Amino acid sequence: MGNTPSKGGRGHKTPSAESQPAPASPPGAAQPDDTRPTLEGRLPIAASPMVSAPTTPYTPGSFAGGRDYFPLQVTSTRESRISLGGRKRGRKREERTSAATPRSYCDLAGAPILTAAGERVGLVRERVDLTEYITAGGAEYAIIRHAEKPKQFSVDDMIFRLLDAGFSGRVTKSVCLRNSEIVAVCQAAREVFLEQPTLLQLAAPVKITGDIHGQYTDLLRLFDKCGYPPHCNYLFLGDYVDRGKQSLETMLLLLCFKIKYPDNFFLLRGNHECASVTRVYGFYDECKRRCNVKVWKAFVDTFNALPVAAVVANKIFCVHGGLSPDLASMDQVRQLTRPCDVPDHGILNDLLWSDPSDTAADWEDNERGVSYCFGRAVITEFLRRQDFDLICRAHMVVEDGYLFFNGRHLVTVFSAPNYCGEFDNSGAVMNVNEELLCSFEILKPLTENLHTCMARIEASFWSRRQQVEAMLNEALAAQAKKELDEAQQQQPPDQQQPDQQPGEDQENQQQPIAIQPPQKQPKKSPQQRLPSRSPKQRIVDQLDLSDDDDDDDDDDDDDDSSSGRLPVSPESVLHGTPPRGSKLKMFP
Numbered sequence: 001m002g003n004t005p006s007k008g009g010r011g012h013k014t015p016s017a018e019s020q021p022a023p024a025s026p027p028g029a030a031q032p033d034d035t036r037p038t039l040e041g042r043l044p045i046a047a048s049p050m051v052s053a054p055t056t057p058y059t060p061g062s063f064a065g066g067r068d069y070f071p072l073q074v075t076s077t078r079e080s081r082i083s084l085g086g087r088k089r090g091r092k093r094e095e096r097t098s099a100a101t102p103r104s105y106c107d108l109a110g111a112p113i114l115t116a117a118g119e120r121v122g123l124v125r126e127r128v129d130l131t132e133y134i135t136a137g138g139a140e141y142a143i144i145r146h147a148e149k150p151k152q153f154s155v156d157d158m159i160f161r162l163l164d165a166g167f168s169g170r171v172t173k174s175v176c177l178r179n180s181e182i183v184a185v186c187q188a189a190r191e192v193f194l195e196q197p198t199l200l201q202l203a204a205p206v207k208i209t210g211d212i213h214g215q216y217t218d219l220l221r222l223f224d225k226c227g228y229p230p231h232c233n234y235l236f237l238g239d240y241v242d243r244g245k246q247s248l249e250t251m252l253l254l255l256c257f258k259i260k261y262p263d264n265f266f267l268l269r270g271n272h273e274c275a276s277v278t279r280v281y282g283f284y285d286e287c288k289r290r291c292n293v294k295v296w297k298a299f300v301d302t303f304n305a306l307p308v309a310a311v312v313a314n315k316i317f318c319v320h321g322g323l324s325p326d327l328a329s330m331d332q333v334r335q336l337t338r339p340c341d342v343p344d345h346g347i348l349n350d351l352l353w354s355d356p357s358d359t360a361a362d363w364e365d366n367e368r369g370v371s372y373c374f375g376r377a378v379i380t381e382f383l384r385r386q387d388f389d390l391i392c393r394a395h396m397v398v399e400d401g402y403l404f405f406n407g408r409h410l411v412t413v414f415s416a417p418n419y420c421g422e423f424d425n426s427g428a429v430m431n432v433n434e435e436l437l438c439s440f441e442i443l444k445p446l447t448e449n450l451h452t453c454m455a456r457i458e459a460s461f462w463s464r465r466q467q468v469e470a471m472l473n474e475a476l477a478a479q480a481k482k483e484l485d486e487a488q489q490q491q492p493p494d495q496q497q498p499d500q501q502p503g504e505d506q507e508n509q510q511q512p513i514a515i516q517p518p519q520k521q522p523k524k525s526p527q528q529r530l531p532s533r534s535p536k537q538r539i540v541d542q543l544d545l546s547d548d549d550d551d552d553d554d555d556d557d558d559d560d561s562s563s564g565r566l567p568v569s570p571e572s573v574l575h576g577t578p579p580r581g582s583k584l585k586m587f588p
Helices: 065-069 138-143 155-168 179-195 216-226 247-260 275-281 283-290 293-303 347-353 376-386 450-490 504-510 542-548
Strands: 114-116 133-135 152-154 199-202 206-209 234-236 265-267 309-312 316-319 363-365 372-374 390-393 402-405 410-413 427-432 437-443
Touching: 114 199, 152 155, 152 179, 155 179, 155 216, 155 247, 155 450, 179 247, 179 293, 216 247, 216 427, 216 437, 216 450, 247 265, 247 283, 275 283, 275 293, 283 293, 376 390, 410 427
Parallel strands: 199 309, 206 234, 234 265, 316 390, 390 410
Antiparallel strands: 133 152, 206 427, 309 316, 363 372, 402 410, 427 437
16 A cells, blocks of 8 residues: 555545436336346435445354354444345355364354356365364474474464464564464465465355454454354455554464465455565564564565455455456456566556546556556446456555445445554445345444453453354264264164063062172282283373374473473373372272
8 A cells, every 4th residue: 555545535525426316226127138237226325435224133153054153243334235246146055063172263164155167166175173283394394493393283273372462452572473383374375375266256255354454453353343254254355464563463363264264264465465565564574573584584475375356256356456457358367377476567566556546537657656547437348348246446545444436336445444543544344245235344443442342352252152162062962962863773673772571670670789888908018009001901002102292392491391290101191091100090
């Protein structure tokens, strides 16, 4: 983004020509069969880009599958609704359940929304129900202390540490993740980005989010209001770093969610996801101050692999900046090679840097000094040629968090409220439901104390997670009971337990039970008290024991042996055998 807000920012008024209500079509009027549904005549356009609408109860878990585990959440939102296409794109999703623990981010994603040629594509790779592990690759093993083999990192654990750091409301000098973990996250996310196309084809429902710019607490406020992944599908339009105080935490949390849910959580490239821009606007300095330059280089490698644009339901073209005079078809976007840096000219540069303009008739030079400005005629021709209904982009500060342009054919979404502490703007998220009805959830600038707000968000988060855990455990118990019943039904009749004869229970109940008085056991010598290994006990492989005794990879110089605890012998992990010196009795 530029240093100054654009013309569409604070204080900007919509031209009077666009403020007049559009003629609404009769309720029973039918659309001709040879024309596709358009935006004209669907809903009246109010005099302001912000349209007040009745509050609609919104359920983050109403989509299907694992999302059903979230309780109802009513959000007071100011909505501006537009209809795209009009054809309902409903689909069924299989219900999947998984165990839950308070420290495992184990919510399962719904059906993937990444599509190709109208068909849903499979998962990028098989997901792990509870925990996804990643490893650092190549020469980066050297920065992991005491590592004799590739070290595995838990994505779930890193997500919770990042959330805890945000809930505290404090900006610390150090990052809650070690440098080795940061590099591993960047490398794993880069692989996922390169496995997916440069032009993403997505299906609704999805929430489209604009610039974040390192405002980490506002990102957590956004998730608290709109729903945490994977209970909502997300598409971010870029500009995650620079200018904010916590660009590292912001980018790391987004990358962890991308690794955890690659087919339901999507990130596009913005103009600030570039080596030359991050050197000037703060991200390079933050990495150098809080980590090191190698960490910044790992992020740059990940930025170079980000996808550039997305198309939602074949109707909404999503990009960070805007259009390009060289863009004639979507195949040109698909054929962009990655990884690559942002060039000084060309389609990639224009997609990340261009802006719409009220005064431009066609194409004009951009006031930013990079790329172009395009006018209304360019937007209309692009939508007609590509058979789209709307262009959704970010890249500009707008007062209400979103702003329509050219008769609701282009919308700017900006999701960083109180931008840089200098603007009194709101943030917004555009919600596209399965019927392609677009609404906006507004995130106002924070007015209460930051620590009070984050404490409330943390309490709400853990309250929801406890409900998720309880319902997941109930689902697991029901599934286990169902499988047990099916196994008993499939069991051959000769192996089933014979039914008891009538009156057999009564005979068993009438038989007296002889209770033997307790006998005194002779005292044992200290040598006899020591537990002996039972020959029926299962012996654990020595190789498995050696894997659990690896040195820790903490960056501090602490020594585990200095804690005063005796080392655990191999016998202590045998099934049913207590540790050496324990007062517990051995099971027979």
